[in-house]
Amino acid sequence: MLSRARRLTVAAMLFVTLGTIGAYTATASALTSSPRLAAEPPAPFAVEDLNYPNSAQILAEKGIKLIRGDGNITLADCDDTKKQIRVVTVVEPNVNRQRFYCFTAHSTSGQLTLELARVYAIDAADHPLSADLTANGATQTVNIPKDGYASVGEGTVGGARSVLVEIRITG
Known part of the structure; x- marks a missing residue:
């Protein structure tokens, strides 16, 4: 009790x-x-789909198709005073393209999927890179060391027209 x-x-x-x-x-x-x-409707969920923002506008203005990435590699205005990943292309008459496309690396790892035709050289700047290029239905991976430069596609002897389809920072 x-x-x-x-x-x-x-x-x-x-x-x-x-x-x-x-x-x-x-x-x-x-x-x-x-x-x-x-x-009030419920707040929408924020879902990151990794698609590159404003890609249609960038394609129309600069002639490069940026598809998706993790945000650690971004398109930038070329600046000779900065360490940037630099991609050199063949400029064709009457085609909206630039000779140089520059990218800023924001980390020691990163990935960017894109389509950039007639690439013939890549400068890695201060990060080692791995780049995938397609030509004649085959994909080739090129590894470029830190501060390295590589001729690719038409930049090599007898090289085919190549499309840069992916850049990865590897360290």
Whole structure:
């Protein structure tokens, strides 16, 4: 049998617990029945799909198709005073293209999927790179050391027209 003091303690605890549940229920009911809150749609979930932002505009303005990446390699304006990944292309008459495309590396690892035709050289700057190029239905991977430069595609003796399809920072 419980002593009188113990019964009062249990009763007080029960009263506090029920009071808290009642207050919570009343608050939740008031929140969900509020016309302002009930009319607002739930916030959308932020889902990163890794697609390159503004890629259609960049293609129209600069002639390079940026598809997707992890954000650690980004297209940049070429600046000779900065260490940048530099890609050299063959410029064709009446084609909206640049001779040089520069990229900034924001980390020691990164990946960018793109389409850039008629590439003939890649300068790795201050990060080692791996680059995938396609020509005649085959893909070739070229590894370029830090501060290295590689002739690729038409830049090599007898080389085929190549499309740069991926750049990866490897260290």
